[in-house]
Amino acid sequence: MTQLVTEQEQQEAVKALTDLISVPSFNQPAEDGAPFGRGIRNALDKMMEICKSLGFKTYEDPDGYYGYAEVGEGDKIFGVICHLDTVPAGDPKTWEHDPFKGTVVNDAVYGRGSQDDKGPGIAALFAVKALMDRGYQFNQRIRFIYGTDEEILWRGIAQYNKKESQIDSGISPDAEFPLIYAEKGLQQSYLVGPGTDQLKLSLKNAFNAVPDKAVYDGPKQDEVKAALDKHGFKYTSDDHSITVLGKSVHAMLAPEGTNAVLRLAIALNDVFDFKPLKFIGELFKEDATGSNVFGKVEDESGQLTMNISSLEINEKETRMQIDLRIPVTVDRDKLLKTLQEKVAPYDLKYVHFDYVAPLYVPKDSKLIQTLMDVYKEQAGDSSATPQISGGATFARTMNNCVAFGGMLPTTPDYMHQANEQWPLKDMFKAMEIYAQAIKRLCVD
Numbered sequence: 001m002t003q004l005v006t007e008q009e010q011q012e013a014v015k016a017l018t019d020l021i022s023v024p025s026f027n028q029p030a031e032d033g034a035p036f037g038r039g040i041r042n043a044l045d046k047m048m049e050i051c052k053s054l055g056f057k058t059y060e061d062p063d064g065y066y067g068y069a070e071v072g073e074g075d076k077i078f079g080v081i082c083h084l085d086t087v088p089a090g091d092p093k094t095w096e097h098d099p100f101k102g103t104v105v106n107d108a109v110y111g112r113g114s115q116d117d118k119g120p121g122i123a124a125l126f127a128v129k130a131l132m133d134r135g136y137q138f139n140q141r142i143r144f145i146y147g148t149d150e151e152i153l154w155r156g157i158a159q160y161n162k163k164e165s166q167i168d169s170g171i172s173p174d175a176e177f178p179l180i181y182a183e184k185g186l187q188q189s190y191l192v193g194p195g196t197d198q199l200k201l202s203l204k205n206a207f208n209a210v211p212d213k214a215v216y217d218g219p220k221q222d223e224v225k226a227a228l229d230k231h232g233f234k235y236t237s238d239d240h241s242i243t244v245l246g247k248s249v250h251a252m253l254a255p256e257g258t259n260a261v262l263r264l265a266i267a268l269n270d271v272f273d274f275k276p277l278k279f280i281g282e283l284f285k286e287d288a289t290g291s292n293v294f295g296k297v298e299d300e301s302g303q304l305t306m307n308i309s310s311l312e313i314n315e316k317e318t319r320m321q322i323d324l325r326i327p328v329t330v331d332r333d334k335l336l337k338t339l340q341e342k343v344a345p346y347d348l349k350y351v352h353f354d355y356v357a358p359l360y361v362p363k364d365s366k367l368i369q370t371l372m373d374v375y376k377e378q379a380g381d382s383s384a385t386p387q388i389s390g391g392a393t394f395a396r397t398m399n400n401c402v403a404f405g406g407m408l409p410t411t412p413d414y415m416h417q418a419n420e421q422w423p424l425k426d427m428f429k430a431m432e433i434y435a436q437a438i439k440r441l442c443v444d
């Protein structure tokens with residue numbers, strides 16, 4: 001197969017990437033027209049300037065939340081979803097060179113954002129430039145969409161989705177090759193019930209982690225210890241408190257952790273007669289796949305996980321915080337209805353907090369077949385398969401969109417780390433993969 005990207009486009013891409021890295025763009029306090037700080041807005045301005053110079057039509061949100069750049073004609077839009085914000089550099093002493101100078105060191109583009117996500121965004125952009133240089137006409141619009149808040153709350157892309165046209169299909173170059181086609185839905189909620197004056201608990205933790213400690217300093221300490229012993233749960237204690245011990249893991253891996261909050265609740269349920277505690281002690285127990293509540297819930301994207309991370313009980317109310325990771329083909333409404341029915345006998349009510357829809361594009365779709373064919377040919381890896389991720393990429397913010405590259409499986413991972421750098425040979429390989437893929441999807 002003929003190489004589409006020439007050395008000239010490779011060098012232009014390196015130049016653009018070093019320019020973009022030298023505009024620091026980590027989150028900072030909001031300013032007028034710069035909701036995530038002046039640096040990120042400057043990077044957005046810079047990116048629009050680069051796109052314009054290549055012959056793209058550009059649009060920059062006047063409020064500074066997003067921008068996009070487009071080439072081609074037609075009703076349909078093929079999206080390339082990137083982000084311009086980065087994590088901060090961290091301790092400058094851990095870097096061998098200036099993270100924001102934008103340099104080429106030892107045959108790698110060096111600096112914050114070189115891998116995540118300025119580098120892959122530029123690689124895909126100049127891949128399209130290579131197609132333009134060769135005179136190809138596109139059968140749809142190719143739109144590069146730039147988010148500005150990927151590392152924190154995705155508020156930039158949320159504004160895009162509120163105000164702009166949806167894409168018909170697309171890729172997000174913000175992960176690894178070959179591609180990610182499935183990420184579970186993410187539901188965060190509360191279970192809220194009555195209070196009691198029997199006991200007081202204030203076990204507050206983040207939604208997305210399995211808690212490894214749960215402290216109890218209420219009455220009946222000896223009985224609670226005896227209950228913990230009976231169940232074989234580990235704890236430490238002093239004169240006035242008991243600390244139940246667990247093992248912390250990310251909520252997406254909840255079944256592999258040991259939840260200290262659940263263990264304490266199970267023991268307390270043996271000592272106190274209080275309905276909401278029975279939900280954990282008698283129904284949910286310790287099974288973070290939720291099978292005691294829902295039965296087995298599983299598909300090709302894996303099994304359901306349910307993490308109960310916080311438990312607060314006082315005289316006014318009981319409140320639990322739950323994080324559900326829902327397999328991609330499961331009916332969320334039905335699942336949540338089952339949950340409501342199952343918690344009702346324990347005087348608990350379901351309260352919605354936040355939902356992030358799943359990513360799912362069927363493996364036999366034209367998009368995935370084409371991207372996989374191109375990757376296999378270009379990487380010389382005929383055994384590559386589409387991947388499932390437990391995390392969350394920008395791909396899930398758009399219709400019919402998958403995470404595609406830019407890191408090769410052999411690229412050393414520097415994302416969010418000191419000395420972030422992207423070897424030129426990997427960058428050029430990614431450019432060629434993007435050029436071949438977009439040609440196959442958007443030309444002919």
Ligand SMILES: [Zn+2]
Pocket residue numbers: 083116117150174
């Ligand atoms: Zn990223």
